[in-house]
Amino acid sequence: MSESRTARPPLRLALLLAARNARRSLGRSILIALMIAVPVAGMSATAVVVASSNPTPSELAELHLADAGSIIQVVGAPGTVARQAAFAPLQGYWDQTDPTVSIDEFEGLVDPASVIDGRVVAVIGTVATLDTGERLRQVQATAGDVFVDELAGRFDLVEGHAPERDRELVVSPSLADELGLAIGDAVSTQPDGVERMIVGIGRSAHDPDDALRVFGTISGLDAEAVGDRTFGATYFALDADLSWDDVLALNEQGLIATSREIILGGGPYPGAIPQDPLASFFGFQGQFLALAAMIGAFLLLQVVLLAGAAFMVGARQQQRSLAVLASVGADRRLMRAVVTTGGLVLGLVGSALGVALGVGAAAVFMELTRSGSVLQFPGFHVDLVVIAATIVVSTGAGWLAAVVPSRVATRVDIVAALRGARRPPVVGAGARRATSAVLAVGAAVLASGGALLVVLRTLEEYPPIVDGIAVAAIALGAVILQVGAVLALPMVLRSVARATSSARTSVRLAARDSARNSGRTVPVAAAVMTTVFLASFLMSVFGAVQLENEKWYAPQAPLGSVVMSARDVDPITDEIMAIDDLDALLAGVGEIAGAPATLVQGVYVREYWFDPSTGQPLTPPEGATVLTVGIDEDAVCPAYFGPPLDATADELEAFDAAALEDPRCAPGVDAGLFWTNPLLGDSIRVGTAGELEVATGMSLSAESRAALEAGGVVALHPAYVIDGESELRWIDAERFSSSGLHAQRLEAVRSETLTAVVQEPPTAVRGALLMSPETARSLELEVTPLSAIAYPDEMPGPREENALLELSRELTGDPWSLQSVAESGPDDVVGPAAWTLVALSGAIALTASAIAIGLARIDGRRDEAILGAMGATRRLRRSVSFWQAVLLAGIGAVVGASLGLLAAGALALPGGPMLFAPPLLQLGIAAIGVPLLIAVGAWLFAGRATALPTDRSAIA
């Protein structure tokens, strides 16, 4: 008996069968190819956009030099430049001979014009403030003679002529629109107030279309001193196309330079800093590409799972064909190769489709997002290396998706398959043992990581890397647990099937179909699980970041309010006092907020620290006092009062260490405490209950109102109340400003004790006490207007902030004279991110479930037809789809969310790197809402009944 003549399965035959099977099952093939195409398209598009953001050498020369020969920058004095990168200052960096010397310390800088033959144009970047009388804008400014022919394409004059005198300006088209300027108009610059003439409209090719930029002469824009003409200045050598030797000579003069000849010459550049081939990888774009690659890899994992399910169904449908192959002498390798080659073929088709879609999408994206700056997308570049790698990886993913189904396909009962049976594979005891082992290992690794974190916290010293090991163990444990969960899913599904054996028909059918066809259903549940796991984990991370933000956030005013100070520094006396036109202030703030504004009043406290006009320490008038509010020292962080004045170094260190551990010193505990800003945040607010509610952004409790009416006060922080009373303490002004002690430690020359209740605002408010006008009068306190406050319907933002600046200028002539704030609270990190994650995980889960249900319908067509023939209604089919979706998406989502929370919880253990603050609403929607939505979708889109095939070959 001779051995087989074929050492390997005939690839042609496998390819032929794979291609023909793909064509015969066109719907499934398109589905798989599209699944692969989507992440490939994303990755390809990213690769094209990233590559298109990087100029080629010729583009680099064109973008920066236009028709000039070279570009030069002064970076130090002669002898201070060790070497430079060939394309510096455009790309790369340079080394100083002595890195410890600051550029500010250099003397004898060389003017490039003195060492370069031909014309040299100095261009200095600065800022300017333009004032049209109606509008004020701080804008970018370019000083220098930039509108020369050689720099056309880099700087272009659209209309008019270049600035020739100091009082002439050219403005960018957007700035002209923004300020309503035209050639011939006058505009003044601030703070010098000099009136200047607009003589042209021009733009820098590096600017986006909406850039606000002004061009002028160097002296006209007062740019002569900017950075001593070093880093702020760029010098264009219009005629000199420097050689590399010329550049080396310039280096000796403290200059760095590059030229068209150098950029296009291709080197070599002896003595240059070599180009780091990995530099772009570690740069922003490289990181962006890496992020895209990680997202792409995650999506490909989902594809492997979902396409694996599709291949499993395909392999099941091909069982008879595969059995025929076996009956005519095909060995297992060929049978496997037929299925895996299908994966390769569809992977390749999906990849090619994805690349085409991605490149097209990139072109559309670039066109839609084009800002007008030539730097944004210097060209349209297709990064062949990244795209080739993407194709290889995604084609491999297609192959990988088919590997497990191919192995299952070869385990079929050939005889039964030849007779048309499609029995699902049976899970053995070995698989159960392996599952338990993987779950145990995952739990152990995760628990070890958590325990390590807790233990580390108790140690005084340990290598920093151990922290990383603990975090890595938690992450690894979570991943292993997921693998274990995937392995356990078939058993879970079987348990569910057993548990539902007495349930209604639809539930029973759904559970049994899911359990009997785990090859099809498990990958889908796994796809949902991994997605929701990642989403819930990331949501927890964002939640932790948000919590951290909120803890450290110090609000300037009540949340959601627009506030402007009613006090200004008197230009004659330098005293801080209320402005005259309070009605205009209230009207202005009310108009900006779109809501009525209220005047807030308070007790003005003169502190006598410094003379407002000279900044020198001030000697207070004889007998002057400073009003303070007594503090319960046990209620506040000891660091507030500072260490003992005679503390030794060791004592200071111990004091600081104790503060770190003291819960009274935790961030946020003292938010709102100890604010003493005489312009905006008096310690004592005075007003009616209604006015004080507006001032603090909270409703006063009945107890607070009663205290105010009874001549008491409302404390905004518990530290201001000792034994139910608050103490007003007048401190001798001279001792207050010169003793160096905290006012709390100084003896009061007068004090008044008032009954007090505590009511803390929902967001901390600057201030200590609330008081009625009657009480203030009885204590002879000087009450003056403090600020105007209003609450717009929507959360205020930059628009309101700009409007407040303009209101200040209207009222005082100075935009920054009246302090103002539009308080929108800490940035909402978690909201948008968590909703995005909900949307993304929902989309992936929906896709996965749609695929699952579609595959179930394909796979169970005959069963469904038999049910139909027996009189089953569409309602039953809907119900089966519904429960199958509930089961698969539900198990996947709940397990995924649980594991995500488990990992996040472990990382939030004492000593861990984050807090535990998952956004429960979004998490609940991801874990419960999405599966329910999927189930409803499955109910609604359950298809029509399938006719019972009459020809047995139809199921072959």
Next chain:
Amino acid sequence: MSRDRIGASELLRLDAVSMHYGAGENSVTALSGVDLSIKRGELVAIMGASGSGKSTLLTIAGGLVTPTSGEVIIHGQYLRDAKPAQLAAIRRRTLGFVFQDFNLVPALTAVENVSLPLELDGWKRSKARRAALDALHLVELDDRADHFPDDLSGGQQQRVAIARAVVGGRALILADEPTGALDSQTGELVLRMLRSRIDEGAGGILVTHDARHAAWADRIVFLRDGRVVDESRRDDASSLLAAGA
């Protein structure tokens, strides 16, 4: 068990083949001590009621299933000793199956289905195709060579299956109810072609429950509950079947 040398003309021999499924109280005996020999030019019909073990015998003879005990010898090769690759090689070179449901690969044309075992065996594609076309010529399907199974009638599909079973000089044809899915006229045509291939030097087993089809065989073996209960030559069988009828 003795390992007698198989006769030169003997294509297949089953020695005391038994097949049991399950274990203990759930054990089911599909075949029990079956002896059978097939020579070149001989077609043996296996008859019996449903569940008598006919198809099990056929799959054991084809090396698709290993018997619980006993020996299967094809062309002198003991299948029990054969590795999976060797079993696959036997199926490629020595024997061919014909099934009731044709079992053609739907993704392959008629000629590709027929050339499949040859290509699997490493034949050059052109040579395999020529041999497949010759085989299709024998079953009078030259003009349907490039049609897919879905485009062929049941009878044509079964003739393709016969061509596939004999292509490349394979000598042992194992036919499991080859006419079961065909009308009587087409069934007759298929059996005539099967007989024709046997007469040209092949050997074969025909599993059937139809006495008229069994009449095409040289011998008829009757199975009941997995045992051979009777065996007769064709002439004897004709009278026996006639009497039974």
